[in-house]
Each structure stands twice: as structure tokens, then as C-alpha cells.
Amino acid sequence: MAQIIDGKGIAGSIQKEIAEDVNFLSNNCGKVPGLAVVIVGERKDSQTYVRMKRKACAEVGIKSIDIDLPGDSSEETVLQTVLDLNTNPQVHGILVQLPLPLHINEEKILASISIEKDVDGFHPLNIGKLAMKGREPLFVPCTPKGCIELLRRSGISISGKKAVVVGRSNIVGLPVALLLVKLDATVSIVHTRTPDPKSIICEADIIIAAAGQANMIKGNWIKPGAAVIDVGTNVVDDPSRKLGYRLVGDVAFEEAKEVAGWISPVPGGVGPMTIAMLLRNTVDSARRASEQT
Amino acid sequence: MAQIIDGKGIAGSIQKEIAEDVNFLSNNCGKVPGLAVVIVGERKDSQTYVRMKRKACAEVGIKSIDIDLPGDSSEETVLQTVLDLNTNPQVHGILVQLPLPLHINEEKILASISIEKDVDGFHPLNIGKLAMKGREPLFVPCTPKGCIELLRRSGISISGKKAVVVGRSNIVGLPVALLLVKLDATVSIVHTRTPDPKSIICEADIIIAAAGQANMIKGNWIKPGAAVIDVGTNVVDDPSRKLGYRLVGDVAFEEAKEVAGWISPVPGGVGPMTIAMLLRNTVDSARRASEQT
Numbered sequence: 001m002a003q004i005i006d007g008k009g010i011a012g013s014i015q016k017e018i019a020e021d022v023n024f025l026s027n028n029c030g031k032v033p034g035l036a037v038v039i040v041g042e043r044k045d046s047q048t049y050v051r052m053k054r055k056a057c058a059e060v061g062i063k064s065i066d067i068d069l070p071g072d073s074s075e076e077t078v079l080q081t082v083l084d085l086n087t088n089p090q091v092h093g094i095l096v097q098l099p100l101p102l103h104i105n106e107e108k109i110l111a112s113i114s115i116e117k118d119v120d121g122f123h124p125l126n127i128g129k130l131a132m133k134g135r136e137p138l139f140v141p142c143t144p145k146g147c148i149e150l151l152r153r154s155g156i157s158i159s160g161k162k163a164v165v166v167g168r169s170n171i172v173g174l175p176v177a178l179l180l181v182k183l184d185a186t187v188s189i190v191h192t193r194t195p196d197p198k199s200i201i202c203e204a205d206i207i208i209a210a211a212g213q214a215n216m217i218k219g220n221w222i223k224p225g226a227a228v229i230d231v232g233t234n235v236v237d238d239p240s241r242k243l244g245y246r247l248v249g250d251v252a253f254e255e256a257k258e259v260a261g262w263i264s265p266v267p268g269g270v271g272p273m274t275i276a277m278l279l280r281n282t283v284d285s286a287r288r289a290s291e292q293t
Numbered sequence: 294m295a296q297i298i299d300g301k302g303i304a305g306s307i308q309k310e311i312a313e314d315v316n317f318l319s320n321n322c323g324k325v326p327g328l329a330v331v332i333v334g335e336r337k338d339s340q341t342y343v344r345m346k347r348k349a350c351a352e353v354g355i356k357s358i359d360i361d362l363p364g365d366s367s368e369e370t371v372l373q374t375v376l377d378l379n380t381n382p383q384v385h386g387i388l389v390q391l392p393l394p395l396h397i398n399e400e401k402i403l404a405s406i407s408i409e410k411d412v413d414g415f416h417p418l419n420i421g422k423l424a425m426k427g428r429e430p431l432f433v434p435c436t437p438k439g440c441i442e443l444l445r446r447s448g449i450s451i452s453g454k455k456a457v458v459v460g461r462s463n464i465v466g467l468p469v470a471l472l473l474v475k476l477d478a479t480v481s482i483v484h485t486r487t488p489d490p491k492s493i494i495c496e497a498d499i500i501i502a503a504a505g506q507a508n509m510i511k512g513n514w515i516k517p518g519a520a521v522i523d524v525g526t527n528v529v530d531d532p533s534r535k536l537g538y539r540l541v542g543d544v545a546f547e548e549a550k551e552v553a554g555w556i557s558p559v560p561g562g563v564g565p566m567t568i569a570m571l572l573r574n575t576v577d578s579a580r581r582a583s584e585q586t
Contacts, residue, residue, distance in 0.1 A: 107427075124428060128421030131471070132463045134400075135417060160486050162493075168474055170425045178424070181461055181482055186493065188481040189474055193453050200455075200479065 002260040003154070005229070007146075010153050011272035015060050018279050022061040025286055033286035034063040035093040035119065035278070036085045040078055040104065041071030046097045053095065056275045062282055065091055075104045079112055086114040092289055093119030093282035116288075119281040121145075122170065131178045138288075139281045144176035146273030147208055147229045148183070154262055156206070156227045159184035164201050166190045166217065166250065167210035172231050176208050197221075209250035219255025227262040231270045295553040296447070298522070300439075303446050304565035308353050311572050315354040318579055326579035327356040328386040328412065328571070329378045333371055333397065334364030339390045346388065349568045355575055358384055368397045372405055379407040385582055386412030386575035409581070412574040414438075415463065424471045431581075432574045437469035439566030440501055440522045441476070447555055449499070449520045452477035457494050459483045459510065459543065460503035465524050469501050490514075502543035512548025520555040524563045 025031045035057050039050045057064035065088075067081060078100070085091045094117045100106050115123055121130070121139035129137040151158060163185040167173035173189065180187045185206065190197045192211075198221045201207060207228045209217055214234035222228060232250030249266030257263050264270055318324045328350050332343045350357035358381075360374060371393070378384045387410045393399050408416055414423070414432035422430040444451060456478040460466035466482065473480045478499065483490045485504075491514045494500060500521045502510055507527035515521060525543030542559030550556050557563055 124421030124425055125418045126421065127424050128417030128419065131420050131424050131467055132417055133461070133467070134463070160488055168426070170427070174424055174426070174474070181467070181484075184484075184486040186481065186483055186487040188479065188493075190479055191474075191477075193477040194479040195453055200481075 002228070002257040002263040004257070005150050005154050005262050005264040005269060007150060007264055007269035008272045010150060011146075011276040013153075014149070014273075014276040015056070015279065018062075018276070018283055019060040021283050021287070025283065025290060026061065029290040031286050031290040032061070032063050032090075033092050033283050034065055034088075034090045035095065035282045036065040036067060036088075036091045037095050037097065038067045038069070038078075038081060038085075039097045040069045040073055041101050043099075046099075050097050053275060053278060056279055057282075060279055062279060063090065071101050073101075073104075075108070078104055078109055082109060082112045086112075086117060089289075091117060092285040093117055093278075095120060095278065117285060119278060119285060121175070121281065127170075127175065127178075130175055130182075133182070139285070140179065140277075141171065141175045142277035142281065143172045143210075143231060143270060143274045144179055145277040145280075146270055147172075147176050147231065148179055149277065150229055150264055150270065150273055151206065151227060154227070156262060158206065160186075161205040162186050162188070162203060163206040163208065164188045164190055164204035165208045165210065166197065166201065167212065167231075169210065169212075172210040173208075176210065180206075180208075207251075211250045213250055214248050215250070215252040217251045217256065219252060219259050222256055222259045224259050225261035226259075228256055228260045229264050229270060230266050232266060233271065295521070295550040295556040297550070298443050298447050298555050298557040298562060300443060300557055300562035301565045303443060304439075304569040306446075307442070307566075307569040308349070308572065311355075311569070311576055312353040314576050314580070318576065318583060319354065322583040324579055324583040325354070325356050325383070326385050326576050327358055327381075327383045328388065328575045329358040329360060329381075329384045330388050330390065331360045331362070331371075331374060331378075332390045333362045333366055334394050336392075339392075343390050346568060346571060349572055350575075353572055355572060356383065364394050366394075366397075368401070371397055371402055375402060375405045379405075379410060382582075384410060385578040386410055386571075388413060388571065410578060412571060412578060414468070414574070420463075420468060420471075423468055423475075426475070432578070433472065433570075434464065434468045435570035435574065436465045436503075436524060436563060436567045437472055438570040438573075439563055440465075440469050440524065441472055442570070443522055443557055443563065443566055444499065444520060447520070449555060451499065453479075454498040455479050455481070455496060456499040456501065457481045457483055457497035458501045458503065459490065459494065460505065460524075462503065462505075465503040466501075469503065473499070473501075500544075504543045506543055507541050508543070508545040510544045510549065512545060512552050515549055515552045517552050518554035519552075521549055521553045522557050522563060523559050525559060526564065 121141035210231035230249035414434035503524035523542035
């Protein structure tokens with residue numbers, strides 16, 4: 001039986017560490033870390049994510065700068081908002097909740113975020129430095145960073161291990177693969193165009209599942225004793241639930257936990273870590289700013 | 294018996310295409326593509342590489358701007374040279390031959406090259422865009438681009454294939470792995486910290502060997518029919534040669550050619566392609582400049 005990786009618990013410990021850092025920065029350096037969370041429009045799911053992020057800021061003492069723009073805001077308005085935040089010394093991180101309304105060019109808005117405040121770590125310059133040996137990005141993207149932290153805090157060694165990343169998105173699959181290469185894992189990247197993913201996944205010591213396909217990875221795809229980090233957050237119908245649906249990962253959890261050595265559940269695995277890493281990046285940014293002044 | 298991939302021949306055809314493009318740009322747009330090749334000091338190997346690059350420029354009609362600085366030049370002098378080339382409208386590509394003398398900070402010099410003239414494609418912003426889905430770098434690094442071009446012009450399909458990249462350098466291994474992922478291969482990255490490289494290499498349809506270890510990959514490491522691109526350029530003693538040494542690849546060629554479907558030799562495989570791609574990048578840069586004016 002696999003050891004269940006308690007993402008919620010680990011994220012909780014990290015948030016306590018962050019709260020101490022925030023306390024130190026606020027009291028000893030007069031620098032209260034600030035995170036601007038920008039939402040455009042009224043998508044219910046985006047509102048939920050934004051609310052969670054703002055609440056997490058409050059819990060650790062990060063000042064959340066809340067900017068709620070109407071869904072019909074012009075691109076110019078959103079751009080100007082970001083540019084103002086770039087020069088605001090109280091703001092150390094800027095997060096623009098995606099997706100933006102269709103009439104707004106996402107790439108343009110994201111590219112306008114100052115590299116020093118890009119706490120999501122999605123700027124191509126950050127990704128380039130993440131990829132390159134001997135270079136370090138200012139910010140590591142939150143979900144990939146959370147996956148690595150889950151492995152580390154569960155005592156799972158990475159160097160010399162075979163790791164498989166399922167999925168190659170800019171947000172998770174690709175950057176987590178780059179991180180694993182830097183950490184000396186032998187990395188394979190499996191994706192929608194891989195003819196026989198099972199044959200590669202079943203040889204891995206570490207599986208990072210970020211395919212966005214409910215229950216894609218079965219129990220018999222997993223090498224006995226492997227560590228499985230499930231990034232998937234898929235909605236499946238479930239009439240027995242009040243809301244009529246539930247969230248499941250990319251891994252068939254009930255089967256997988258009989259085979260794996262470690263497994264992170266969905267929900268309660270990677271999800272809470274993503275938010276914890278966002279807070280971490282914001283505090284690191286505030287510390288850098290305090291060191292520069 | 295493997296089909297030998299004639300890199301020299303393929304590079305020759307590409308140079309002809311490039312010469313036509315140069316001719317068109319020069320005669321129809323009044324834009325003669327210019328490549329600045331900067332060398333600092335008198336290392337024999339660097340001088341050889343620089344001479345080859347300048348000769349190749351001359352062959353296709355690219356204007357080579359030759360800058361030879363003494364080995365005791367200050368960092369400030371080299372930096373100012375690059376900054377002058379950045380603003381020189383006759384220069385569309387800047388190549389600083391590495392390694393630089395030890396008293397000069399390479400990263401600083403490379404970072405000073407204008408992103409629009411970074412024909413080597415090593416700027417982290419270029420690497421980031423190379424990595425990211427939906428983004429395109431201004432320049433793809435020359436050797437990785439040459440590897441892909443060798444596969445393409447040999448009629449070897451990449452999408453859906455298992456590819457293994459041996460080595461994870463910033464210059465070859467890492468960017469070629471990123472290119473292969475973008476081209477829909479299932480990619481594994483094997484390196485010095487991989488305990489059993491053979492077990493992974495022997496399953497690959499495409500092998501890119503960029504480890505820098507003479508004859509590391511044996512014939513029985515190769516899946517019958519696989520395509521093998523050998524990037525290695527290793528010096529081994531050979532008393533039978535006039536110079537007392539010869540160049541060999543990372544692949545044990547004589548054994549490998551009995552098993553592989555295609556194989557690129559060393560020398561005469563990837564080497565000529567690297568220079569051809571440098572010329573290609575320079576001409577593409579000149580075309581972009583002519584479109585902007």
C-alpha cells in the first residue's frame with residue numbers, strides 16, 4: 001500500500017514557514033510582501049481560484065492587492081493596470097488570472113508583467129533560465145515547484161532516478177521536466193502523440209501525471225514502489241455529490257495506491273502546493289526587493 | 294547496413310539555397326547579409342573554427358565582418374565591440390567565438406548581444422521560446438537545428454517516434470530535446486547521472502548522441518533500423534595519422550552502421566550542418582531586417 005502524500009498537510013507546514021518569513025520581513029525590514037491578484041470578468045471557476053489565493057495571502061500576512069475588472073474591460077485598461085502594478089513598490093508579485101476574456105491578447109498582457117514580479121514564472125526568459133544549466137530563473141513556476149517540493153518533503157530522492165512526465169504543457173509538463181533534468185533525473189516526456197505511453201510510464205521510478213485526462217494512468221501502468229505525483233484536476237459527473245460532480249486526477253487512484261510506493265491524491269495533493277509556492281515566490285520577491293533598497 | 298547520412302552533401306545543398314537567398318536579398322532588397330565573427334586571442338582550435346565560418350560566409354555571399362582582438366583585451370573592450378556591432382546596420386548576426394580568455398565574463402558578453410542578432414540562439418529568451426508551446430524563437434541554435442534538418446532531409450519522420458538525446462548541454466542536448474518534443478517525438482534525456490543509459494538508448498527510434506564521450510554508444514545499444522545522429526567530436530590518439538590524432542563521434546561507428554537504419558558519420562555529419570545553419574540564421578535575420586525597413 002502506497003504512502004499517501006499529504007499535500008494539504010505539507011502545504012500547511014510551508015505556509016507556516018512563509019508566515020514566519022513574512023513576519024520577519026514586515027517587522028525587521030519594514031517590507032510587507034504584496035501580491036496583486038488581477039481578475040477580469042466573472043467566470044465562476046476563476047473567481048474561486050482568485051478567492052483561494054487572496055485568502056491564502058491573508059493567512060500568512062501577505063498584503064493582497066485585489067483588482068477586479070469588468071469582463072468588458074479593454075485590453076488597454078488591463079495593460080495599463082499591469083504597468084501601474086509594475087511600478088508600485090508595494091507590489092512584489094503580479095498574478096493575472098487566466099483565461100482572460102477572448103478580446104484580450106493574453107500573451108501581450110503576460111509579457112507586460114515585469115520580470116521581477118512574474119511570480120507565476122511563465123515569462124520566456126524565466127523558462128529559458130530554468131532550462132539552462134548554470135542559470136537560475138527569478139521564479140520557478142508554482143505547480144512544477146510544488147511537485148518537486150512534494151517529492152523532497154516525502155524523502156524521495158530524484159538524482160539518478162527514471163522520471164516520466166506525462167504532458168508537455170507550458171504551465172506544468174514542460175517546466176517540471178526541465179526541473180527534473182536539472183536535478184539529475186533521467187527524464188522522459190510522454191504526451192498525446194506518444195503511441196504507447198504505458199510502456200514508458202511502467203518503467204519510471206517517479207511519475208508526474210499532468211495530462212488532464214481523468215484516470216488515464218491505471219494501476220498496472222505503475223512500477224511497484226514508484227512515486228506518483230498527480231497534477232490532474234478533472235471534473236467527472238457524480239450524481240451522488242451535492243454539486244453533481246467531483247474532481248479526479250490523471251491517475252486511477254484506488255488501483256494505483258495498491259502498487260505505488262507514494263502517491264499524491266486529488267484533491268489535497270498538488271493543488272494546495274501550487275498556492276503555497278505562489279506565496280513562497282511572492283515572499284522571495286519581496287526579500288530580493290528589500291535587499292536591493 | 295545503415296544508410297550513411299551525408300552531412301557534407303546536405304550542407305552543400307543548403308548552402309546553395311542560402312546563396313540564392315543571399316543573391317535575392319542583395320540584388321532585390323539592397324540588403325547584403327552580414328555576419329560579425331569575433332575572436333579574442335590566438336587559440337588554434339578557435340582560429341580554425343573562425344576561419345571555417347568566415348570561409349563559408351564568403352562562399353554564399355554573406356559579408357563577413359572579421360574582428361580579431363588580442364588575447365589580453367579587456368572585458369570592456371570586448372563588450373564595447375559587441376555593443377557597436379549591435380547598432381551597426383550592416384551586421385545581421387554576431388558570433389563571439391568561445392571560449393573567451395578567462396579574465397572575461399562569457400555570460401556577460403553573450404548577454405550583451407542584441408536578441409535580434411543572436412544567430413547562435415543561446416540567449417535565455419530564445420531558449421525559453423524554443424521550449425514553450427505556441428512560441429517561436431528568433432533563432433534556433435545551430436547544431437540542434439542541423440540535427441533536425443539532417444533527419445528531415447533524410448526522410449526520417451519524427452512525430453510519434455521514440456527519441457533519446459544523450460547529453461543535456463545548453464548548446465546541443467537540451468535544445469535538441471526541446472525541438473524534438475515540439476515535433477511530437479516522445480523524448481528521453483540521458484546524461485552522466487543516468488545509471489543504465491543502454492537500457493533507454495536501445496529502445497529509441499532516433500538517437501541524438503551529444504555526450505562528448507568517444508565511442509560511448511556501441512552497436513548493441515542500438516535498435517535495428519534506428520536513426521543515429523552523432524554530434525560528438527572527440528579527439529583520440531592515432532599514430533597512423535600525420536597529426537597523431539583523429540576525430541571520432543560518440544557512437545562506435547563501425548559497429549553501429551551494421552545495426553542502424555541511418556547514421557551520420559564524424560567527421561562529415563553534423564559538423565558541416567552547424568555552419569550551414571549559422572549561415573541560414575544570418576540570412577533569416579537579414580530578411581527580417583529588410584522587412585522591417
